[in-house]
Amino acid sequence: MIPSVFEYHAPSTVSEALSLLGQYGDGAKLLAGGHSLLPMMKLRFAEPAHLIDLNKIRELSGIREEGGVIKIGAMTSETALIDSALLQKKIPLLVEAASLIADPQVRNRGTIGGDITHGDPGNDHPAITIALDAKFILVGPKGERTVAAGDFFLGTYMTDLQPEEILKEIHIKPFAPKTGSAYCKLKRKTGDFATAAAAVVLQMSGDVVSSARITLTNVGPIALHAQAAEQALVGKPLTDASIAAAAAAAMAICDPAEDLRGNIEYKTAMAGEMTKRAIRLAATRCK
Amino acid sequence: MAKKLITVTVNGNKIEQAVEPRTLLIHFLRENLNLTGAHIGCDTSHCGACTVDIDGQSVKSCTHLAVQCDGSEVVTVEGLADKGVLHAVQDAFYKEHGLQCGFCTPGMLVRAYRLLQDNVNPSEEQIRAGMAGNLCRCTGYQNIVKAVRHAAKTLQTAKQAVAA
Numbered sequence: 055m056i057p058s059v060f061e062y063h064a065p066s067t068v069s070e071a072l073s074l075l076g077q078y079g080d081g082a083k084l085l086a087g088g089h090s091l092l093p094m095m096k097l098r099f100a101e102p103a104h105l106i107d108l109n110k111i112r113e114l115s116g117i118r119e120e121g122g123v124i125k126i127g128a129m130t131s132e133t134a135l136i137d138s139a140l141l142q143k144k145i146p147l148l149v150e151a152a153s154l155i156a157d158p159q160v161r162n163r164g165t166i167g168g169d170i171t172h173g174d175p176g177n178d179h180p181a182i183t184i185a186l187d188a189k190f191i192l193v194g195p196k197g198e199r200t201v202a203a204g205d206f207f208l209g210t211y212m213t214d215l216q217p218e219e220i221l222k223e224i225h226i227k228p229f230a231p232k233t234g235s236a237y238c239k240l241k242r243k244t245g246d247f248a249t250a251a252a253a254v255v256l257q258m259s260g261d262v263v264s265s266a267r268i269t270l271t272n273v274g275p276i277a278l279h280a281q282a283a284e285q286a287l288v289g290k291p292l293t294d295a296s297i298a299a300a301a302a303a304a305m306a307i308c309d310p311a312e313d314l315r316g317n318i319e320y321k322t323a324m325a326g327e328m329t330k331r332a333i334r335l336a337a338t339r340c341k
Numbered sequence: 342m343a344k345k346l347i348t349v350t351v352n353g354n355k356i357e358q359a360v361e362p363r364t365l366l367i368h369f370l371r372e373n374l375n376l377t378g379a380h381i382g383c384d385t386s387h388c389g390a391c392t393v394d395i396d397g398q399s400v401k402s403c404t405h406l407a408v409q410c411d412g413s414e415v416v417t418v419e420g421l422a423d424k425g426v427l428h429a430v431q432d433a434f435y436k437e438h439g440l441q442c443g444f445c446t447p448g449m450l451v452r453a454y455r456l457l458q459d460n461v462n463p464s465e466e467q468i469r470a471g472m473a474g475n476l477c478r479c480t481g482y483q484n485i486v487k488a489v490r491h492a493a494k495t496l497q498t499a500k501q502a503v504a505a
């Protein structure tokens with residue numbers, strides 16, 4: 055319950071935060087919503103000597119559409135994602151997923167940027183952002199760079215984010231008309247991380263699947279992009295057989311950790327089941 | 342480590358104090374301000390017994406630093422009653438038997454207080470989802486749902502009376 059001592063900094067601009075990061079190096083941690091970091095500090099799994107609070111940096115939060123792209127500040131809370139009329143209309147998958155994350159209080163504080171950069175395979179945004187083909191804008195001492203969500207997650211708690219960098223924005227293209235999506239998450243109770251979850255984004259022309267993106271949560275060391283599952287659907291009519299083939303392909307790439315949520319076989323089977331449900335649900339929403 | 346001077350408004354009272362950065366808001370409220378209504382029921386941010394209202398949002402004060410509240414407005418259960426008259430949520434928990442041991446109740450009340458401002462007429466499903474960050478060992482939740490509904494009706498009637 056009691057974190058170790060640390061020095062607290064509350065910069066009001068990104069450049070101030072970057073210079074603090076540069077100054078304190080490895081001893082510093084960025085504080086966003088604090089709902090992964092503080093719990094770890096309270097258990098002394100993390101003992102940073104400096105906390106750099108990003109909450110006073112106005113330029114890091116908010117949702118806007120610019121040049122055909124939806125730009126979401128890293129410090130935007132889950133509640134703000136859910137309440138966003140723009141996202142409800144243009145990227146409903148993000149709204150559906152955010153409402154399945156944690157609980158109301160946690161969603162008021164937890165941020166999309168923190169959920170992504172934490173690198174926990176249990177978190178939901180990694181798979182969602184890969185399904186949405188999101189781009190992450192990272193800012194460091196030498197300026198900005200862009201990394202695709204699909205290239206960002208490297209291992210459990212490991213991402214492509216460099217120690218001197220801050221995730222600034224998440225860029226996502228709005229759904230084309232008639233895109234259907236779904237996030238199906240199996241969990242033991244509200245506020246629990248997924249036993250298994252699947253995100254699906256589909257486009258249909260008539261009965262035939264014209265494009266598909268399928269990703270999986272918490273059934274591997276990182277969020278998984280089930281490309282073979284996508285290939286099992288694309289260019290074919292959507293049938294029980296094609297859905298079963300996609301689910302089998304998704305299960306084939308699962309590598310879950312055994313824990314209190316279940317063993318490897320159970321989690322893998324549930325990833326298949328969530329994939330089937332998400333495909334069916336997404337298909338009904340392709341209108 | 343150097344303490345930081347913070348100014349925070351708690352239940353309408355402006356407070357200026359120096360705090361150690363690692364002090365959790367729940368400990369600041371309970372130990373520094375002696376506001377012991379908010380409770381601690383876990384150390385993993387699940388139970389919601391520590392819920393307070395910060396700048397119009399329900400927050401688990403065990404997962405927030407006191408130093409982050411500089412310039413904020415905080416409402417705790419002690420701030421709900423107005424000159425001794427119970428707030429509608431307090432009266433409703435009492436009338437509907439929405440508490441037994443009372444340990445979760447301050448967090449439940451402060452959460453219900455905010456829920457009913459965000460959604461003046463929640464359905465049973467919306468109440469259960471809206472209160473999902475608060476655990477209770479005693480009640481089985483049924484009477485808490487009834488209490489929140491009861492409070493919603495009271496608040497609506499009061500609003501209509503003001504409008505009329």
Ligand SMILES: Cc1cc2nc3c(=O)[nH]c(=O)nc-3n(C[C@H](O)[C@H](O)[C@H](O)COP(=O)(O)OP(=O)(O)OC[C@H]3O[C@@H](n4cnc5c(N)ncnc54)[C@H](O)[C@@H]3O)c2cc1C
Pocket residue numbers: 083084085086087088089090091092093108128129154155156157160163164165166167168169170171172176177178179215219220221222245246247248385386387
């Ligand atoms: C009870 C409970 C249930 C939860 N359930 C779920 C769930 O079902 N699904 C889910 O996905 N999550 C869940 N979470 C996690 C929660 O959503 C966290 O808030 C989230 O994982 C981290 O976001 P944060 O903003 O709180 O980040 P913090 O905890 O502040 O930070 C997490 C990490 O990210 C780094 N970081 C944060 N922001 C940036 C940035 N902009 N640039 C670079 N680095 C940054 C921090 O330095 C830190 O290492 C749960 C948490 C709790 C307490």
Ligand code: FES
Pocket residue numbers: 380381382383384385386387388389390391392401402403404
């Ligand atoms: S004490 Fe349990 S959530 Fe804060």
Ligand code: FES
Pocket residue numbers: 439440441442443444445446476477478479480
């Ligand atoms: S009344 Fe005892 S825990 Fe809720």
